[in-house]
Amino acid sequence: MTIKKSRILLLAENIVLETERLILRPLTLEDAADVFEYVSDEETMEHIFEPHTSLQQTQEFIANYYVSSPLGFYAMEHKEDRKMIGAIEFRINDQTHQGEIGYMLNKNYWRQGLTTEACFAILSLGFDTLLLDKIISGHDTGHDASGNVLKKIGMTFDYIMKDSHQSKGQMVDTTFYVITRETYLANQQA
Secondary structure, eight states, X not given: OOOSSOHHHHHHHTSOEEXXXXXXXXXXXXXXXXXXXXXXXXXXXXXXXXXXXXXXXXXXXXXXXXISSOTTEEEEEETTTTEXXXXXXEEEETTTTEEEEEEEEOGGGTTSSHHHHHHHHHHHIIIIISOXXXXXXXXXXXXXXXXXXXXXXXXXXXXXXXXXEEXXXXXXXXXXXXXXXXXXXXXXXX
């Protein structure tokens, strides 16, 4: 199947996505206070990175990570209270026709299905708009809540990467999940 526009152009044309309860939009420096609320929380950041200790550190993180190269990085804004509650990223590899999803969410919004909802929007973008062949996502092995999100969106276990990164002085394994275009389309018809 061929596409007329490049995937990077299609991604640029889809910088805002909307779900029932969320607006996925570019993250800006104006989001710094909301981002700091969850990136400074040790429980929220346990499986992601070291918690931030200052608002300036969060502002620099936003500028370096989200603002300098914004395509595929989305703020998760809760429609009801207009609060930025998390972030979801979608990296694509145009050569392999694959994408990868990563996310983090303010713990005050855990267990409400919001990350699942955001991930479904990213799957739709990846398979329906960008026509990717496969999308993967990984989480720290043992972080069952994240694994449950990936299972809910139709992903299945792929492999474990041993000692993939260091966290709190310990080497940590990453469990990867995958969904193919064929599986996604079959799930849409079920």
